[in-house]
Amino acid sequence: MDEVAHGNGSKRVRAHCYTFAPLRIFRPHVSDRPVPLAITAYTVTCAAGRGREAFARALAERKSGLRENDLAQWPLPCWIGRVAGIEDAPLPPAWAAWESRNHRLAWLGLNQDGFRERALAAIERYGAARVALILGTSTSSIGETERAYRELDADGRFDATQRRSRVHNSHALAAFVQRTLGARGPCLTISTACSSSAKVFASARRLLHAGLADAAIVGGVDTLCGSVLCGFNALELVSAEPCRPFDVARSGLSLGEGAGFALLEDMQVDKSAPRLAGTGESADAHHMSAPHPGGLGAERALDEALARAGLAPADVDYINLHGTASRQNDAVEAALIARRFPVTTLAGSTKGWTGHALGAAGIVEAAAALLAIERGFAPGTLNARELDPVCGPQIRIDNAPRRVRVALSNSFGFGGNNCCLAFAAGAA
Amino acid sequence: MSAAPDIGIEGIGVWAPQLPDWSAARNMLCGNVEQAADSTRPTAAILPAGERRRAPESVLIAVEAAQQACAMARRDPRELAHVFASAYGDLAINDYLCATLARAPLEVSPTKFHNSVHNAAAGYWTIASGCMRASTAVSAGAASFGAGLLEAAVRAGGESEPVLLVAYDIAASGPLRDVIASRSAFAVALVLAPRSASALARLHLRLDDGAAPLAPTPPLLHASHRGNPAAASLPLLAALARREPGRLNLAAGPALSLNLEISI
Numbered sequence: 001m002d003e004v005a006h007g008n009g010s011k012r013v014r015a016h017c018y019t020f021a022p023l024r025i026f027r028p029h030v031s032d033r034p035v036p037l038a039i040t041a042y043t044v045t046c047a048a049g050r051g052r053e054a055f056a057r058a059l060a061e062r063k064s065g066l067r068e069n070d071l072a073q074w075p076l077p078c079w080i081g082r083v084a085g086i087e088d089a090p091l092p093p094a095w096a097a098w099e100s101r102n103h104r105l106a107w108l109g110l111n112q113d114g115f116r117e118r119a120l121a122a123i124e125r126y127g128a129a130r131v132a133l134i135l136g137t138s139t140s141s142i143g144e145t146e147r148a149y150r151e152l153d154a155d156g157r158f159d160a161t162q163r164r165s166r167v168h169n170s171h172a173l174a175a176f177v178q179r180t181l182g183a184r185g186p187c188l189t190i191s192t193a194c195s196s197s198a199k200v201f202a203s204a205r206r207l208l209h210a211g212l213a214d215a216a217i218v219g220g221v222d223t224l225c226g227s228v229l230c231g232f233n234a235l236e237l238v239s240a241e242p243c244r245p246f247d248v249a250r251s252g253l254s255l256g257e258g259a260g261f262a263l264l265e266d267m268q269v270d271k272s273a274p275r276l277a278g279t280g281e282s283a284d285a286h287h288m289s290a291p292h293p294g295g296l297g298a299e300r301a302l303d304e305a306l307a308r309a310g311l312a313p314a315d316v317d318y319i320n321l322h323g324t325a326s327r328q329n330d331a332v333e334a335a336l337i338a339r340r341f342p343v344t345t346l347a348g349s350t351k352g353w354t355g356h357a358l359g360a361a362g363i364v365e366a367a368a369a370l371l372a373i374e375r376g377f378a379p380g381t382l383n384a385r386e387l388d389p390v391c392g393p394q395i396r397i398d399n400a401p402r403r404v405r406v407a408l409s410n411s412f413g414f415g416g417n418n419c420c421l422a423f424a425a426g427a428a
Numbered sequence: 429m430s431a432a433p434d435i436g437i438e439g440i441g442v443w444a445p446q447l448p449d450w451s452a453a454r455n456m457l458c459g460n461v462e463q464a465a466d467s468t469r470p471t472a473a474i475l476p477a478g479e480r481r482r483a484p485e486s487v488l489i490a491v492e493a494a495q496q497a498c499a500m501a502r503r504d505p506r507e508l509a510h511v512f513a514s515a516y517g518d519l520a521i522n523d524y525l526c527a528t529l530a531r532a533p534l535e536v537s538p539t540k541f542h543n544s545v546h547n548a549a550a551g552y553w554t555i556a557s558g559c560m561r562a563s564t565a566v567s568a569g570a571a572s573f574g575a576g577l578l579e580a581a582v583r584a585g586g587e588s589e590p591v592l593l594v595a596y597d598i599a600a601s602g603p604l605r606d607v608i609a610s611r612s613a614f615a616v617a618l619v620l621a622p623r624s625a626s627a628l629a630r631l632h633l634r635l636d637d638g639a640a641p642l643a644p645t646p647p648l649l650h651a652s653h654r655g656n657p658a659a660a661s662l663p664l665l666a667a668l669a670r671r672e673p674g675r676l677n678l679a680a681g682p683a684l685s686l687n688l689e690i691s692i
Contacts, residue, residue: 074533129637129684138545142522149526149603158606165607170517170546170567178681184637187681188575189567191517191546199564203579206586212578212635226529231541233534281509281562283554289542297560414542415551417563 036275036309036424037205037264040122043113044367045105046258046360047081048353051112056371059379062399064353066242066254074229079242081256081355082224083108098176100144100167102137106177106221109259118263119181122215128184132213134203135174135189136196136220138359138413141167143225173221185213191359193413194322195281196220197260198362201421202279204264219261222359228255235289243325243356245349246334246391247384253324256355260363270426274373277406277424278309284416290328295336297418298410302340305408305420313341316422317404318378320365321395322412323349324356329412331390338392346402347394352382362411366421369407373425378402435581436627438590439501440668441493441617443470444653449496457646457662457669470615474505474556482539483552486518489615490549490596491556497617502626503590505557508619509583510592512550512565513576515657516600516608518543523602549596572597573616573660574678574686580620581633590621595658609655616661629668632689636677640685643676664688 047065197220239252284297470492547565568575643663
């Protein structure tokens with residue numbers, strides 16, 4: 001049955017390519033079982049809202065979470081998607097040794113929508129060793145390391161309060177969440193820049209299909225820090241105004257932060273739950289900080305996700321685009337959407353609501369795609385006024401009511417790292 | 429407790445100071461006394477000259493080991509999905525970024541910034557090799573080698589395809605030395621393939637709940653490798669060098685053990 005579905009999917013994709021675009025030689029590599037997984041719980045926290053309800057409301061009411069940069073430490077002329085209140089929300093005393101802005105946002109995010117209770121219940125049900133934990137982050141707690149460098153002692157060494165090895169490393173986020181939940185299964189950090197917390201779904205899918213876990217907690221957290229604010233500023237990729245994805249006059253991105261988590265289980269657990277239908281991963285093999293001009297890498301990820309899900313482009317109702325508002329990304333991504341999808345597919349970027357949450361962008365936008373399925377609407381593109389002529393009719397400025405059965409989410413990162421996720425509605 | 433598919437090892441690459449390749453590492457691991465090779469910077473010949481100049485140390489050692497393993501496996505790097513595992517990323521760049529941000533934030537170098545991403549080595553590898561397959565960069569702290577091996581083996585088994593695993597870390601620099609124990613560079617690469625006809629050895633992987641006693645690190649190796657998470661591969665490399673079948677445990681997490689049954 002699985003192989004039949006796979007065969008059908010590949011054929012449909014190829015036939016569709018021929019209708020809407022020149023035939024491509026690339027055949028997606030999808031030999032494992034394309035069995036969907038149930039997403040039995042998920043949550044999101046970003047500048048546009050804490051928790052699913054707040055984020056969905058902000059999306060529906062087109063209320064941006066961006067604000068003029070008010071981080072006194074980094075007075076750059078830009079707009080940011082800062083999650084308000086992290087500064088006044090220390091970790092519970094039991095976790096004080098893990099203090100960092102990233103872990104505060106992780107804790108805040110875990111506690112929205114009852115997600116922590118759902119994760120603990122899964123650990124109780126399956127056994128701690130049978131629940132995997134895979135989280136994405138680009139910068140982990142580097143913000144805390146930056147602070148330690150600003151507060152070095154007279155000998156130029158870390159202050160005693162900062163000699164916390166558990167915090168100053170790339171895996172700190174997953175290690176922290178693992179400790180707070182008591183999960184004992186496979187635990188991994190994926191750090192592929194802006195595709196990090198999209199790729200967690202692909203790794204979790206493989207672990208579950210291999211039988212190495214019964215459930216997986218996936219997600220990601222990234223927070224604003226000097227490295228990314230000053231680094232993106234040095235690359236001249238940051239806009240002085242709120243980001244305007246796909247606008248003809250877009251001038252760069254707005255940085256943001258966010259946290260999100262999802263619980264993946266066998267589809268039989270809840271047939272009505274939305275599903276992870278397919279994942280696609282690829283590399284551009286082109287440049288460290290610029291996309292392939294022809295969008296070849298992005299297209300491979302898209303093809304693989306569709307083939308794995310057994311879907312054709314015409315089956316896709318909504319696409320949450322990477323859409324950072326950088327000149328290059330948006331031009332390449334818009335051209336890809338225009339050549340591969342019919343006019344019935346609606347697409348948009350939610351970066352105008354959230355800013356670019358980097359390593360958390362994948363999970364924040366997966367949540368936006370799941371909300372589109374759950375609430376029956378396709379978010380448009382906030383802040384865009386006049387679309388770049390390269391955009392096809394798929395890319396929308398306005399939100400649209402829409403029955404969304406299938407939603408994709410694109411995430412592309414530095415190093416030419418691409419991931420495309422396909423989500424589908426559960427059984428009615 | 430939970431078993432992953434069996435996997436063959438088709439190629440091995442190693443780079444560390446005084447260990448420029450698998451042949452040198454094998455000699456040392458077999459206890460053959462040999463004049464240490466004087467290697468302080470890997471060739472990483474696959475990188476175009478410009479990229480080689482710009483690439484930081486972590487990228488050079490990872491790319492060098494990856495290139496060696498692919499050559500030994502006689503696999504075209506373009507065909508290999510890959511997993512790059514590192515506990516810390518490029519520690520010299522992290523030191524540079526944090527020091528510059530503390531002193532003169534607007535002077536951050538854009539090249540150093542984009543080289544600071546954890547997937548820099550994987551990114552340079554794809555650019556140099558032309559590989560457009562799935563490319564991932566992972567971390568699991570001190571257990572990065574074991575967790576990376578698990579990720580790579582699960583991909584190889586699940587997708588029925590060969591996978592390149594590269595594990596690497598460099599020495600901590602500057603004030604970071606107070607919190608990170610790594611004092612020397614070490615990179616290892618393995619080409620893993622399910623149902624391989626040309627495997628040098630086969631691995632049967634099993635996950636065990638709890639921290640099992642780890643295999644001892646071969647005593648001949650310089651003590652400086654001990655704080656480097658990629659050097660957790662040394663017990664496996666020693667078994668491969670001596671062509672010794674058997675079992676050993678690697679950490680895949682603080683309370684998770686990856687049991688390897690090695691057959692030659």
